[in-house]
Amino acid sequence: DTGVSQDPRHKITKRGQNVTFRCDPISEHNRLYWYRQTLGQGPEFLTYFQNEAQLEKSRLLSDRFSAERPKGSFSTLEIQRTEQGDSAMYLCASSLGIARHYGYTFGSGTRLTVV
């Protein structure tokens, strides 16, 4: 499978717990993005990596959220002290070049439910 893969596909957690999601981008793509999508809304940008450097962060990314891409390959997104408002689909995307020129390839997402 040469697409963007995300793990897990679904996660149910209790409020206050920490969760971590993983994204494996297409291997030759050096740009990686995290988006959040709530029901009835389009994806909202969270953060962007070029190789291992985190170059952009949305104000949506509160201090409970942290993302890493340690070796410029896979990335993790951690949410600490989860709240019910964090329930959403978390989408990862990657691109070979600048997104506005090439668009993204999205993964299937991780659906988080906080109970």
Added chain:
Amino acid sequence: EDKVVQSPLSLVVHEGDTVTLNCSYEVTNFRSLLWYKQEKKAPTFLFMLTSSGIEKKSGRLSSILDKKELSSILNITATQTGDSAIYLCAVADQTGANNLFFGTGTRLTVIP
């Protein structure tokens, strides 16, 4: 703030009908507009438009950008049940930011 508005929010048609989905945008320093199809999970790329008035076509789907009107349309002819999905419009600007601004999508349902 940059904004992308899609209409209608939802649409139900019969197989064989032709549909037109609309996307309008307010983006500083517009660079490109993209259309994605989202079925159950991952949005899949359909078109990228950068030049006004040039139609892009893929099978029964086509799209065109009007920079004067700050809008784009996505046409689907001879719809099939497999076209049922959410169609997302996104725009990118020239500022160097690498994120895309997405609209809320149009939910299309094609009934047999």
